[in-house]
Amino acid sequence: MCGIVGLFLKKDDKDNRLGAMLAEMLAVMSDRGPDSAGFAVYGAGDTARHKLTLRGPEGADWTALARGLEEKDLGPVDVVVRDTHAVLTVPAASVAAIRAALPALAPDVAVVGEGERMELYKEVGLPAEISARFGLADMRGTHGIGHTRMATESAVTTNGAHPFTTGLDQCLVHNGSLSNHNLLRRKLKREGIAIETENDSEVAAAYLTWRMREGDNLGEALEHALIDLDGFFTFVVGTESGFGVVRDPIACKPAVMAETEDYVAFASEYRALVGLPDIEKAHIFEPEPARVYFWERQ
Structure with missing residues (x-):
């Protein structure tokens, strides 16, 4: 039920x-x-940028993660933190590369959702x-x-x-x-x-x-x-x-x-x-x- x-x-x-x-x-x-x-x-939403909703452990350093992505020329990355989740707004063209980079930069972080308008x-x-x-x-x-x-x-x-x-x-x-x-x-x-x-x-x-x-x-x-x-x-x-x-x-x-x-x-x-x-x-x-x-x- x-x-x-x-x-x-x-x-x-x-x-x-x-x-x-x-x-x-x-x-x-x-x-x-x-x-x-x-x-x-x-x-x-913005057609040129996507929202990636991420879930991480308590104390996750979302600012450091965004900075690490930008250092790989995958930004600009805007971050809004909500408890155990964070919404990263990133260039739509960089999403595939960002997903590929996440396991090394933040192995404990999971992608919960992605879209132009959706936050999950x-x-x-x-x-x-x-x-x-x-x-x-x-x-x-x-x-x-x-x-x-x-x-x-x-x-x-x-x-x-x-x-x-x-x-x-x-x-x-x-x-x-x-x-x-x-x-x-x-x-x-x-x-x-x-x-x-x-x-x-x-x-x-x-x-x-x-x-x-x-x-x-x-x-x-x-x-x-x-x-x-x-x-x-x-x-x-x-x-x-x-x-x-x-x-x-x-x-x-x-x-x-x-x-x-x-x-x-x-x-x-x-x-x-x-x-x-x-x-x-x-x-x-x-x-x-x-x-x-x-x-x-x-």
């Missing part, structure tokens, strides 16, 4: 409220997932504590997704926490379980998609990355997921331009959505939506089984 949330703001003048709204939704989902939590926020954070602990540690309430953006985990099939670790990402500005949170993830894992690895954990949810993220690499848009990739992924699942997926929702054909996992003139929100349970502004005026509905929903900003 896990809790998942998503929030998509339709208007630019509301973006300063995204983090606070998402943080409240995550906190309400604590009893569906008290072990660990994570979220991705899509804020301002996750850790072990109660959802409200995770949100506070990373300063989610103060983050701005157009959309974000989040997850609270109750580990039932694997250890409670940061690597096992959601969201999972295997592509640029693309990440996924999942409530459910996949039965054919090992078969898909082998196939995707043959296709050159990197999968780092044993979590079935990362396989789902990798599958979407592969479909989109093959030319699908997100909606088409989710349609294919309904055919190729066995098990029960609700996915909320973030991309650079928006977010999507899909449930398996049986739809045994709880899900509810709310839409107003200002936002679209998703949660595993309605109580995570009650604190949203103008919720009493929202169109409240349960997403239909095996139907893809997607919202994006042009």
Whole structure:
């Protein structure tokens, strides 16, 4: 059992409220997932520069790491530190070289996510504590997704926490379980998609990355997921331009959505939506089984 949330703001003048709204939704989902939590926020971006979200040990010297990258002529590197994570904003053309240089410069540092707009954070602990540690309430953006985990099939670790990402500005949170993830894992690895954990949810993220690499848009990739992924699942997926929702054909996992003139929100349970502004005026509905929903900003 896990809790998942998503929030998509339709208007630019509301973006300063995204983090606070998402943080409240995550906190309400604590009893569906008290072990660990994570979220991705899509804020301002620059096509010439990418954001690398990194996770490191306590006391990591992020300034020294940025300086080391710049000394290799891979900069300029801007750093924003948030607890155990840091967001490095770097030239897009240098990302591959930076990833190659990281193991030698900082062997204890892991890349959590990459994209023009996406920042991704996750850790072990109660959802409200995770949100506070990373300063989610103060983050701005157009959309974000989040997850609270109750580990039932694997250890409670940061690597096992959601969201999972295997592509640029693309990440996924999942409530459910996949039965054919090992078969898909082998196939995707043959296709050159990197999968780092044993979590079935990362396989789902990798599958979407592969479909989109093959030319699908997100909606088409989710349609294919309904055919190729066995098990029960609700996915909320973030991309650079928006977010999507899909449930398996049986739809045994709880899900509810709310839409107003200002936002679209998703949660595993309605109580995570009650604190949203103008919720009493929202169109409240349960997403239909095996139907893809997607919202994006042009």
